[in-house]
Amino acid sequence: MAVNAGVIGKTYPATTYAVGREKVREYALAVGETNALYLDVDAARAAGYDDVVAPPMFAVVYSMPAVAQALFDPDVGIDFAHMVHGGQDFEWGPLVVAGDEITTTATISDVTERAGRGFFVFESTSTNQRGETVCVGRWTNIVRSG
Amino acid sequence: MALRPGDEIPPLNVTPDRYLTVRYAGASGDFNPIHVDEEFARQVGLPGRILHGLYSMAQVARAQTDAAGGPEALKRLSVQFRGMGLPEHELTVTGTVREVDDGVAIVETNCEQNGKLIIRNAEAHLRVGDA
Numbered sequence: 001m002a003v004n005a006g007v008i009g010k011t012y013p014a015t016t017y018a019v020g021r022e023k024v025r026e027y028a029l030a031v032g033e034t035n036a037l038y039l040d041v042d043a044a045r046a047a048g049y050d051d052v053v054a055p056p057m058f059a060v061v062y063s064m065p066a067v068a069q070a071l072f073d074p075d076v077g078i079d080f081a082h083m084v085h086g087g088q089d090f091e092w093g094p095l096v097v098a099g100d101e102i103t104t105t106a107t108i109s110d111v112t113e114r115a116g117r118g119f120f121v122f123e124s125t126s127t128n129q130r131g132e133t134v135c136v137g138r139w140t141n142i143v144r145s146g
Numbered sequence: 147m148a149l150r151p152g153d154e155i156p157p158l159n160v161t162p163d164r165y166l167t168v169r170y171a172g173a174s175g176d177f178n179p180i181h182v183d184e185e186f187a188r189q190v191g192l193p194g195r196i197l198h199g200l201y202s203m204a205q206v207a208r209a210q211t212d213a214a215g216g217p218e219a220l221k222r223l224s225v226q227f228r229g230m231g232l233p234e235h236e237l238t239v240t241g242t243v244r245e246v247d248d249g250v251a252i253v254e255t256n257c258e259q260n261g262k263l264i265i266r267n268a269e270a271h272l273r274v275g276d277a
Contacts, residue, residue, distance in 0.1 A: 022174075024174070025268060026173050027173040027174065028174070029169075029173075029187040030166075030169045030170045030173035030201075031170070031173070031201060031204040031205070031208065032160055032205070032208065033208060035211070035216065035217070037216065038217075051267075053217055055204070055207070055208075055209065055211075055217060056207055056217050056220045056223070057200065057204040057207045060174055060176075060204075061173075061174055061175065062199050064174070064175055066175070080178075081190060084227070085200070085227050086226065086227060087225060087226045087227060087228070088199070088200065088203055088224070088225055088273070089223070089224035089225075090222065090223055090224075091221065091222045092220060092221055095217055095218055099273070121270065122195065130267075138224075
């Protein structure tokens with residue numbers, strides 16, 4: 001398949017996600033978490049956090065609005081019917097808690113074609129309201145030939 | 147808990163129920179029909195609705211944070227997705243500490259279902275305190 005390497009380096013407008021207590025609890029319950037830090041405000045405060053703690057993989061939720069811009073960019077041209085999520089890498093900084101506002105920027109770090117498959121690698125960088133980097137994500141999507 | 151090279155983390159077993167993919171779609175915002183619409187999934191050649199890869203990755207993450215005593219320990223997780231996970235079949239996450247360097251344990255970890263690895267070559271970095 002032909003890929004458009006010209007989009008490498010393209011950066012999208014930042015998105016900001018306000019982390020809500022019930023959204024954290026909903027996510028934590030959906031993935032089967034039982035740690036009280038995620039579910040119980042009193043337990044989280046007793047442990048020194050301002051509010052319930054977001055599980056690390058909640059990064060998916062606050063990063064996605066930024067990454068979706070790349071996924072759905074016609075210049076990138078991903079064919080969703082033939083796309084699979086090939087790999088994912090997250091590096092975390094300070095924990096995110098309910099009440100935080102997380103700003104994420106997404107960039108296209110690589111687009112290549114190998115053996116008839118397109119490899120699309122996006123990078124997301126998320127910072128909290130204090131400017132601390134809370135998560136850097138690398139998202140690899142693979143598109144098979146149609 | 148102390149993690150030393152060669153230690154295995156406690157395995158995590160979970161069987162996502164029939165409607166898990168619907169709840170995860172709502173929680174994560176990923177409503178790709180291959181995860182929530184049985185008929186659509188079959189039409190595109192899948193055996194039926196499949197698990198979100200990031201749900202399976204969340205199980206790998208949970209095994210690490212459970213082993214390390216909490217979310218603050220997990221500093222990095224990288225995975226490769228292979229095959230596809232199915233609802234109503236048990237997932238098993240296992241992992242072994244490869245090395246401990248400067249207070250960070252590096253865990254090689256995988257997620258298996260029905261004898262096949264659906265996440266492989268995964269690596270977690272867990273802060274375990276001063277060596």
